[in-house]
Amino acid sequence: MPHLVILYTPDIEKDADIPALCRELANTMLTQRDEADRQVFPTGGTRVLAYPAAHAAVADGSGEYGFVYANLRMGTGRSSAVHKSVGDALLATLRQRLEPLLAQRPVGITLQIDESPGQVFDAKHSSLHPLFTRA
Amino acid sequence: MPHLVILYTPDIEKDADIPALCRELANTMLTQRDEADRQVFPTGGTRVLAYPAAHAAVADGSGEYGFVYANLRMGTGRSSAVHKSVGDALLATLRQRLEPLLAQRPVGITLQIDESPGQVFDAKHSSLHPLFTRA
Amino acid sequence: MPHLVILYTPDIEKDADIPALCRELANTMLTQRDEADRQVFPTGGTRVLAYPAAHAAVADGSGEYGFVYANLRMGTGRSSAVHKSVGDALLATLRQRLEPLLAQRPVGITLQIDESPGQVFDAKHSSLHPLFTRA
Numbered sequence: 581m582p583h584l585v586i587l588y589t590p591d592i593e594k595d596a597d598i599p600a601l602c603r604e605l606a607n608t609m610l611t612q613r614d615e616a617d618r619q620v621f622p623t624g625g626t627r628v629l630a631y632p633a634a635h636a637a638v639a640d641g642s643g644e645y646g647f648v649y650a651n652l653r654m655g656t657g658r659s660s661a662v663h664k665s666v667g668d669a670l671l672a673t674l675r676q677r678l679e680p681l682l683a684q685r686p687v688g689i690t691l692q693i694d695e696s697p698g699q700v701f702d703a704k705h706s707s708l709h710p711l712f713t714r715a
Numbered sequence: 716m717p718h719l720v721i722l723y724t725p726d727i728e729k730d731a732d733i734p735a736l737c738r739e740l741a742n743t744m745l746t747q748r749d750e751a752d753r754q755v756f757p758t759g760g761t762r763v764l765a766y767p768a769a770h771a772a773v774a775d776g777s778g779e780y781g782f783v784y785a786n787l788r789m790g791t792g793r794s795s796a797v798h799k800s801v802g803d804a805l806l807a808t809l810r811q812r813l814e815p816l817l818a819q820r821p822v823g824i825t826l827q828i829d830e831s832p833g834q835v836f837d838a839k840h841s842s843l844h845p846l847f848t849r850a
Numbered sequence: 851m852p853h854l855v856i857l858y859t860p861d862i863e864k865d866a867d868i869p870a871l872c873r874e875l876a877n878t879m880l881t882q883r884d885e886a887d888r889q890v891f892p893t894g895g896t897r898v899l900a901y902p903a904a905h906a907a908v909a910d911g912s913g914e915y916g917f918v919y920a921n922l923r924m925g926t927g928r929s930s931a932v933h934k935s936v937g938d939a940l941l942a943t944l945r946q947r948l949e950p951l952l953a954q955r956p957v958g959i960t961l962q963i964d965e966s967p968g969q970v971f972d973a974k975h976s977s978l979h980p981l982f983t984r985a
Contacts, residue, residue: 587720587764589762589764598904599907602907603911606909623910628906629906634733634767635734666836667838675840682841685842686843688759688843690838691839693836693837697964700965701962702961703937704959704960705959707955708956708958711909723899770900773978774894774896782897782978787971798971799971802973806975817975818977821978823894825974826971826972827966827971828971
């Protein structure tokens with residue numbers, strides 16, 4: 581945790597630099613601070629994964645419509661102020677990177693944050709996380 | 716919103732026309748009406764994304780088993796009657812398109828609708844949506 | 851139901867046998883028993899789908915970091931003891947299969963189980979499930 585997963589229509593792939601977007605979104609997550617000025621997301625637990633769809637249908641199909649959906653799943657217990665500042669920051673990064681594309685043709689961006697809904701089990705095992713938590 | 720995401724075993728790809736299924740599911744969503752005869756899903760916000768798995772395991776692995784999972788995530792506040800009529804309509808479209816495949820070999824279809832579970836942030840930015848909301 | 855979906859960074863693909871991992875995870879699910887010694891997951895409804903990301907960003911990007919996220923979505927109504935035993939068993943399978951990779955380089959594994967969060971509609975249609983429920 582947290583996991584930011586990006587699902588998008590395949591047409592986006594050729595028109596936007598998604599690897600760079602992933603890196604920028606991860607960087608945005610890493611710079612988030614809470615009310616006590618602590619890092620919101622642990623460095624070793626910050627992940628962004630991007631998936632172009634194999635097939636898609638958007639709206640009424642009458643134009644070259646694109647769509648980018650970003651979903652952040654984060655642990656429970658953060659304040660709504662943190663949710664808002666994290667969401668605003670991620671949306672700003674998405675807009676900055678994708679604005680040129682939106683200006684060219686009709687593309688929709690949606691960002692949603694979920695707080696581990698319905699979660700009944702959570703376990704981690706990692707040789708990555710400890711790299712960033714050693715004193 | 717809403718987003719219909721289809722996850723399926725890779726064997727389905729060669730045996731069913733998934734691009735056509737995506738379009739038909741989007742059309743099904745666009746024709747849904749609520750109790751007040753309003754369109755349930757905004758045209759510019761209707762999206763279907765399909766993802767064949769790279770690898771899969773189904774049941775006990777003893778046959779050429781296939782699986783199609785469709786998940787619709789929609790906003791909160793709709794009646795259970797709307798949930799049911801939307802679900803019934805989408806399942807009918809899935810069945811109509813996939814029935815020939817189910818008759819050939821063992822394939823399972825599951826459709827689930829979630830009402831934005833655990834959502835703590837939601838934002839949109841779009842050059843697509845406005846195309847369908849102008850007077 | 852249940853659906854186990856595995857999302858992972860693309861670097862994992864070349865370093866681990868994901869098809870075998872899928873099969874082993876399905877087998878693990880099939881051997882789970884509840885307090886009354888009944889099979890927790892129906893054979894015909896057990897599915898594992900694996901998706902390497904097209905693009906990813908992990909942690910601060912300073913190393914060859916990998917990440918495997920496994921999410922099991924299961925129906926409501928199981929006890930927390932069942933959730934824990936299922937989670938422990940799946941994590942053990944993930945660790946056994948991926949431990950050599952974690953020893954080579956920094957890789958994080960996360961397993962989460964969700965109990966159908968926010969679900970408002972659920973329907974199945976299958977020519978697969980009946981194969982395993984006939985007397």
